[in-house]
Amino acid sequence: MKRILILSSLYTGHGHKSVSDALCERFEQYDDLEVRAIDGFELMNKVEQYMAERTYGPITRMPGKAWEWNYKAGQKLSKPVTRVVAAMIKTKLLAQLEDFKPDAIVSVHPMFIGAVLDVLEEAGLDIPLIAHEVDLVDIADYWFDPRIDLTLAPSKESYDYTIAHGVPAEKVVQVGFPVRLRFVGNYPREEHDSKVITVMSGAEGSGMIHTVVRTLLRQTDATINVICGRNRKLAKRLRKDFVRKYRGRIRVYGFVSEIQEIMANSDLLVMRASPNSVMEAVSMRIPVIMFGQLAGQELHNPEVLEAHGVAKYCPELSELSRCVEQMLDDGGIYILAMREAQRKYAPQDAAANTASIIHDYLHNQWIRYA
Numbered sequence: 301m302k303r304i305l306i307l308s309s310l311y312t313g314h315g316h317k318s319v320s321d322a323l324c325e326r327f328e329q330y331d332d333l334e335v336r337a338i339d340g341f342e343l344m345n346k347v348e349q350y351m352a353e354r355t356y357g358p359i360t361r362m363p364g365k366a367w368e369w370n371y372k373a374g375q376k377l378s379k380p381v382t383r384v385v386a387a388m389i390k391t392k393l394l395a396q397l398e399d400f401k402p403d404a405i406v407s408v409h410p411m412f413i414g415a416v417l418d419v420l421e422e423a424g425l426d427i428p429l430i431a432h433e434v435d436l437v438d439i440a441d442y443w444f445d446p447r448i449d450l451t452l453a454p455s456k457e458s459y460d461y462t463i464a465h466g467v468p469a470e471k472v473v474q475v476g477f478p479v480r481l482r483f484v485g486n487y488p489r490e491e492h493d494s495k496v497i498t499v500m501s502g503a504e505g506s507g508m509i510h511t512v513v514r515t516l517l518r519q520t521d522a523t524i525n526v527i528c529g530r531n532r533k534l535a536k537r538l539r540k541d542f543v544r545k546y547r548g549r550i551r552v553y554g555f556v557s558e559i560q561e562i563m564a565n566s567d568l569l570v571m572r573a574s575p576n577s578v579m580e581a582v583s584m585r586i587p588v589i590m591f592g593q594l595a596g597q598e599l600h601n602p603e604v605l606e607a608h609g610v611a612k613y614c615p616e617l618s619e620l621s622r623c624v625e626q627m628l629d630d631g632g633i634y635i636l637a638m639r640e641a642q643r644k645y646a647p648q649d650a651a652a653n654t655a656s657i658i659h660d661y662l663h664n665q666w667i668r669y670a
Contacts, residue, residue, distance in 0.1 A: 301332055301333070301334055302332060302333055302334070302403045302404070302659075302662045302663065303333075303334045303335075303336070303400060303401060303402045303403050303404075304327070304333060304334070304335045304336070304402060304403070304404050304405075304406055304658070304662070305336050305337075305338070305396065305397075305400055305402035305404070305405045305406070306320045306323065306324065306335060306336070306337040306338070306405075306406045306407075306408065307338065307340040307405065307406070307407040307408070307409060307412045307416065308320035308337055308338070308339060308340065308408050308409060309339055309340060309341055309353060309409045309411075310339050310341075310353075311341070311353045312341075312353055312409070312411075314529075314576065315434050315574065315575065315576035315577075316408050316409045316434055317339075318479070318480060318576050318580075319408045319432065319434050319478050319576070320337050320408050321337075321480050322478040322479055322480045322481070322651040323406070323408075323432070323478055323651055323654060323655055323658075324337055325480060325481050325651065326478075326649075326651045326652045326654070326655035326656075327655050327658075327659070329655075330655075330659050332659075332663070333659060333662075336396075336400050336402070338396070339353075340389065340407070340409055340411065340412040341353040342392075343388070343389035343392040343393050343396070344388040344389055344392075345388070348388050352385075352388075352411075365595065372596070374440070375440060375441055375596075378414075378440075378441045378442055379414075381411075382414035382415050382418065382442070383415075383418070385411060385412065385414075385415035386414070386415035386416075386418040386419055388415075389412070389415055389416070389419065390419050390422075393416065393419050394419065394423060397425065397427070402427060403427070403428075403662055404427065404428045404429070404430055404449075404658075404661075404662055405427055405428070405429045405430070406429075406430045406431075406432060406658065407429065407430070407431050407432070408432045408434055409434075410431075410433075410440050410442035410443050411442060413429065413431055413442055413443065413445050413448065414442060414445045416429060417429060417445055417447045417448070421447070428449035428450070429447070429448055429449055430448075430449060430450045430451075430452065430658060430661070431443055431445075431448045431450070431451045431452065432451075432452040432454075432478075432654070433451065433452065433453050433454055433458050433462070434454070434575065434576070435454075435458060435575055435597045435598070435601075436454065436455045436457060436458055436477070436575045436579075436601055436604060436605070437455070437457045437458060437461065437599070437600040437601055437604050438461070438596065438597050438598070438599050438600055438601075439453075439458055439461050439462055439465070439597075440596070440597060441465075443462065444462065444465050444466060444467055446466075446467075448467075448471065449471070450471055450472075450473065450661060451467060451471060451472045451473070452472075452473055452475045452654060452657070452658075453472055453473065453474050453475065454474075454475055454476060454477040454478070454575075454650070455474070455476075455477065455604075456474060457600075457604055458474075459472060459474040473657060475650060475653060475654045475657065476646060476648065476650025476651075476653065476654070477575065477576075477579040477646070477650055478650050478651030478654055479576075479579055479580050479583045479650070479651060480580075480651075481651075482558075482560045483560050483563075483580040483583045483584055484583055484649060489564060489565060494521055494522055494523050495520075495521075495522040495523070495567045495568070495628055496522065496523045496524075496525065496565060496566050496567050496568075497516060497520070497522045497523070497524055497525070497566065497567065497568045497569075497570055497624065498524075498525040498526075498527065498562055498563060498566040498568075498569050498570070499512055499513055499516070499524060499525065499526045499527065499569075499570045499571065500526075500527035500529075500559075500569065500570075500571045500572075500577060501527075501529070501571060501572040501574070508591065508592060508617065509526065509528070509531075509534055509538075510534065510537060510538065510541070511617055512570060512591055512617060512620065513526055513538060513542065513550070514541075514542070515617055515620050515621060516570070516620065516621070516624070517542060517546050517549065517550065519620075519621035520621055520624055520625070522549075522567075522568075522624070523548075523549050523550070523551075524546075524549060524550045524551070525550075525551050525553065525562055525566065526538055526550065526551070526552050526553065527553050527556055527559060527562070528552065528553065528554055528555075529554070529555050530554070530555050532554065535552050535553075535554050538550075538552045539552050560580070560584065563580070563581065563584060563586055564584060564586070566586060567587075567628065567635075568586075568587050568588075568589065568624065568627055568628065568635075569581050569586055569587065569588045569589070570588075570589045570590075570591060570620070570624075571588060571589075571590060571591070572590065572591065572592050572593060572594070572598070573590040573592065573593035573598050573601035573602045573605065573611075573613075574593075574594075574598065574601075575598070575601060578590070578601070578605060578610070578611055579646065581611075581642075582610050582611075582642045582645060582646050583642075583646055585639045585642050585643060587611075587612075587627055587634075587635045587638045587639065588605075588610070588611035588612065588638075589611070589612045589613075589614050589620070589623050589624065589627065590602045590605065590606075590611050590612070590613050590614065591614055591615070591617060591620065592615065602615070608641060608645050609637070609638060609641030609642075609645075610638065610641050610642045610645050610646075611638070612627065612638070
């Protein structure tokens, strides 16, 4: 029996948690694995956890360049940040290691990689660390610690980026982007009197959602679903401004646990270029229009995803209705082409393949194929 400790995060977006959940679901098929997944920020005390984790959402929702500045500062200060995080998590991490006795640690959050390795090194513990990147193109420096035993890169672009930043090729494996089981497979689509567009922007409801929704309501005749995530202020504002005026054409949701059902009954998704959300849509073969991205880790997602044909990028909101019309008109030829591109881009169950790699790696059965 091999034990795996997974370090994730709940409140720095939902992508980290989604990836760890996807892996945990696939690990369940192995009788010789025991898995424990924890929020790495819970290894801190309550005040430290709040300051480090709960500020993510508010910063991403701030106007202007707030998140860009925060991201760049984190990159420049990666070494001192790592030392501080190591000091914060040391006591509870060592307690977890003593209690669970993992044979490997898998981190799906960059903040913990160097910090965990510092703690292991100081304590004289020889536990391999596997890093599973959760971005498609722009990978933060925290992922490039030379002490990492194995790095799993979820795209060709992230693989190339990682190698280009000095990580030895023999320690990097290109895998697909893991999505939860609920987003795998074909869902029956209901017939609608009008087209249904679902607008979303990650778990924190960041971005220009209000403007996007206003544009779609004014310039199309579609029914609009809006997923606001944890952004209660946004949901309240949308209901106040649009629900009565456009009665029957808009439905406003907060954080939705069964979001795949709403997605499955949508003709089109309009969203920020969040890698987790886009790849869930790709897995379900639902056409996507991207209207923006977070600076830093999402910067080049739109151009790469558009180049693969799995999503369309519309950075100018004045062009959004035209992009929607193009996708939905002409007998659906654009939608059919995008669904075919999505099928080719993500043809297999990436999470199952990744779980198999980790399982075999721990049991010394892993064979690297060129």
